[in-house]
Amino acid sequence: MIEFKLPDVGEGMHEGEIIQWLIKEGDAVTQDQPIVEVQTDKVNAELTAPITGVVKKILFSAGDTVEVGTTIFTIQEENEMSLPEAVSDEGDNSLEEPGDGIGTDRMSKRQLEAGRVLATPFVRQMAREMKVDIQQVSGTGPAGRIIESDLKQFVETNSVLQEHHNHGNDTLLRKRDPIKDANQAKNAVAEPEERILLKGIRKKIAEHMVKSVSTIPHVTHVDELEMNALKEFKDQLKAYSEDKEIKLTFLPFFVKAIVIALKEFRTLNASIDEKTKEIILKHYYHIGIATNTNEGLMVPVIKHADQKTIFELADEIRQLATDAREGKLSLEQITGSTFTISNVGPIGGIHATPIINYPEAAILALHKMEPRMVVRDLEGVIRLMMNMSLSFDHRLIDGVIAVQFTNRIKELLENPIRLVVEMR
């Protein structure tokens, strides 16, 4: 019997969420057959069977969060299968004898465990204090033991249980009526609300945002760009890019302009090591592209953006966005960015105060591009305008530098020829 323990599929992950089981208990599986889909910090991974055999027991259900190293299923090797099972496989399946199959085996075990909860006396007492039916709690401790943090987690997700009994003198008068108790519990949460466990990607996003905002003093600087020249430049390339089967957007130009500016303003492609009190200036330019997915915000990364052509960037951005939406990104593809772009323009809005993708030094949000009345040579004219909001780490970057940085981007994008000559 092999116990399959949740491996560390991403660098340094410590827990994963079971998304779905692709097999069920008792299924015969072959080596490397996908068994379970697990989601870690930001990656979905399919875990495969380590050997050919029969899946004996599934220890967690979909939605459970499991620590790395915990056994999530057991699998029995083909040649160590015990006789009774082999016989029952050959037997008349339409007349399954109770007591032989794995299902009934599990059922009788569950009946037994009604008397026993895998938890220490202290935890059982704590559950009663918290008014938690410990039988409902799934344990994350060794062998599924229920530990203190499981109770806390359970309570957080089950507001219904936060019924306020006066446990004092009225114990005397209180006749325990389960139906009444349940009604009282319902009344206690009369306001309609729904509670969803903060977990998986949403939990990671939340933690990440808190970490960033509580560590980095953010300042946001907003400026506008005139996009007519760039649009014209892009339009001229339309036929050429279609020939190359590339859908050209504005984003690759922004990436290029930003990389050029980053090379000149080095503290924007940097981070602070709080432990050693050092500034890390990065000589590589990995640009994160904040992307909306069904699961929430994801930031796929274009590695070495300075070494790629506009077309290469366009193609890579399209591929990453597709992968992100399909949840197929690998850990490698979502880590290591040095500067992040948040392209909120297609959705709308004038300006924003984006939160820096910790531990980076700055983030640039690009807003909606639209014709606006502007003044040129003391005359009102209509131009294609776009706003951009740069949030930067004020520990590292002074306001002057930030403005110079956006000015440089502005200069390059408003004059695409300059962009071309600066490109590598």
Added chain:
Amino acid sequence: MVVGEVAVETDVLIIGGGPGGYAAAIRLGQLGKTVVLVEKDKLGGVCLNRGCIPSKALIHTADQFHKLTDLGKMGIKLPEESITMDLNAWQGWKGGVISQLTQGIAHLCKENGVTVVQGQATFLSDDRVSVETEGDFETYKFEHAIIATGSRPFIPSFIEVDGEYILDSTASLQLQEVPASLSIIGGGYIGIELGMAFAKLGTKVTIIEMADRILPQVAQHLVKEVIHNAQKLGMNIKTSARVEKASVVDGQVYLHIHSEKLGTEMIVSEKSLVTIGRIPNTEELGLNRAGVNVGGKGHITVDMECRTNVPHIFAIGDITPGPALAHRASKQGVVAAEVICGMPSANDSPYVPYVIFSEPQIAGVGITREEAERQGYSVKTGKFPFSANGRALATNEMKGFAEVIVDEDSHILLGMHMVGPDASNLIGEGVLALELAARVEDIALSIHPHPTLSEVWMEAAEATLGHAIHIINN
């Protein structure tokens, strides 16, 4: 109810001062409640006065006496004349032990503000109890009550316990002389404990058991060692046999027994002891006036908080369904006390250990291998004999073994059982291990002191994993 009577008011009234009742009383005192503890006889109940404690005093004495015969091989030379047992003198020593314990409990009750009242309590309603003390009559009004009246030996109708020839366990512990012969009706743990003790003191003991073996509630392989020793002590064990008639003629007890195999036979002995079982003391309490339901066998059903069907009246100990064991009662007492004070306590554990002071002792907690298999577990077990334990050899106590039963998949311990020297003290480790949901590795990996008997648990745990040090692992 008398018109104009003045009832003494109390937060909690407890009926019965045994190990359940007094534990509840002390806990309630600690939690600041006013408590009246009504005991009709002596504080400490059966356990202290007529059960656990005096019987262990007798068993220990008998054991010491019996071991004298083994001293020769250890080089101790005893005087030539025969050694005798003065049971009368023993009664004095036993009395001292009991009074020290009962005084201790009285002191603890006093220090915790518990009012101890001697007398017979009867419910008048669901909030009043009358207590009759030698003609005096007092009424108590309570907010909560705990019924802890315990149990007494069950005597079948055709047998009359006279206390001189036909004894119950209480009377057997008050004998002034070691009887020459003793027939014991019932081969459960009380019969076996007392029977082996008297056999060690030189009594010719016969045990009559209706089931096909003695200690029928205990796993067979654990009992085997006890049966072997009973035979060595010269005890006569008759199984699948029933007593049909008991009579006393000329200072001798005549028991007519019948078995399928041997037909009817007569057993003549100086004394006879009835240890068939115990029945709950739930009559004569006026429980119907309090509205408390009593089951068919006289038991009061309670929930995990020890509440009866009347929510402010609790019941604990032998009057509740389950094994009649003092430690169960004490736990229930503490739980009931805490629940009354609004605490979230519960009697939530299946791990009530059992201990039998036979020769050698048997103790266990959790389920046996057979029970585990019946419940659908794939089990692994490990056994380790005391004969491979250094301390057991050095103290000439090498009978028996320790056994651990674990779930094959998770290695979580399901049961720990033992027959052997000091099993009663050694089972504490098992209770803790099971309560903490330990795996067998947890015991195997813990350092056990050497040279001690406790090492057998470690070795049995290692044996489960296939690597006990002091035996050959298969």
